[in-house]
Amino acid sequence: MNFSLYIADVSADFTAPLSDVSVLERSNAEFTFELSKPVDKVRWFLDNVELRPNKQMEFVDDGKTHKLIIRDVEVTDEGQISVLVGDKKSSAALFVQELSPDFVKPLRDVTVKERGVAEFITEVNKEGITVKWFVQNKEIEEDEKYEIYAEGRTHRLVVKDAVLPDAGEIMARVEGKTLKANLTVEGKSFNPLHAGKFVLC
Missing domain, CATH: 2.60.40.10 (Immunoglobulins)
Structure with missing residues (x-):
């Protein structure tokens, strides 16, 4: 078996x-x-x-x-x-x-020559966040003077054709959190070679 x-x-x-x-x-x-x-x-x-x-x-x-x-x-x-x-x-x-929106990269002070271009860059902790920009405590929008960019988590403000009255405090703000930096505009130095000729009579 x-x-x-x-x-x-x-x-x-x-x-x-x-x-x-x-x-x-x-x-x-x-x-x-x-x-x-x-x-x-x-x-x-x-x-x-x-x-x-x-x-x-x-x-x-x-x-x-x-x-x-x-x-x-x-x-x-x-x-x-x-x-x-x-x-x-x-x-x-x-x-x-969900993460609370916040900045992870500070703004830096910028110094430019008169009629130059100034760029301020910051970074937030996630994409899809709206950053508001202020110049001398006044919120700005894009126009011929200012360009605003949002690329992923990086946000930029470009100040074009800077003149002396543009100098002052720049702020970036997101949901109650604020970054600050200064824009300094240096006037063009006087160059006697470029000055007109004076004729004494």
């Missing part, structure tokens, strides 16, 4: 499921879970959309321990993170706290 021994293939179970994660905007979020045994494949999801490894998303497989690392998290990344292992599923929430 022949006997055969059948050993069932026991699927992996979660020994430490996912837990909720709360992070500050533009920081990294990390989700970790552990299984009862190593597996060949796990699938990660954000709000039921399957994730793929890329510059922002990193999948870490360390035997029975698996991690999802989300870098430079945005508010739009907030949602439900799920992992599927065979027919087993674990889910947790990703909460993202």
Whole structure:
């Protein structure tokens, strides 16, 4: 009589499921879970959309321990993170706290010759922030004199054709936070070679 021994293939179970994660905007979020045994494949999801490894998303497989690392998290990344292992599923929430708008680069004083161009540059902590510019306490808008640029997190004010009355305090403001710098305009030196000739009678 022949006997055969059948050993069932026991699927992996979660020994430490996912837990909720709360992070500050533009920081990294990390989700970790552990299984009862190593597996060949796990699938990660954000709000039921399957994730793929890329510059922002990193999948870490360390035997029975698996991690999802989300870098430079945005508010739009907030949602439900799920992992599927065979027919087993674990889910947790990703909460993202929005950063308060702030400056991360100060303004510098600028000195230019009369009729020159002055440029003031600052940087904020995230994109999509509106920076207001003031010259001598008066809010300005773009015109023939002033150019205002917003390029990602970098903001610039360009003062064209600077003259002596333009000298004074320059301010950049965002939601109650203010940076200040001074614009100095130097008058052109008198050059007798360029002066008109005087005829004495």
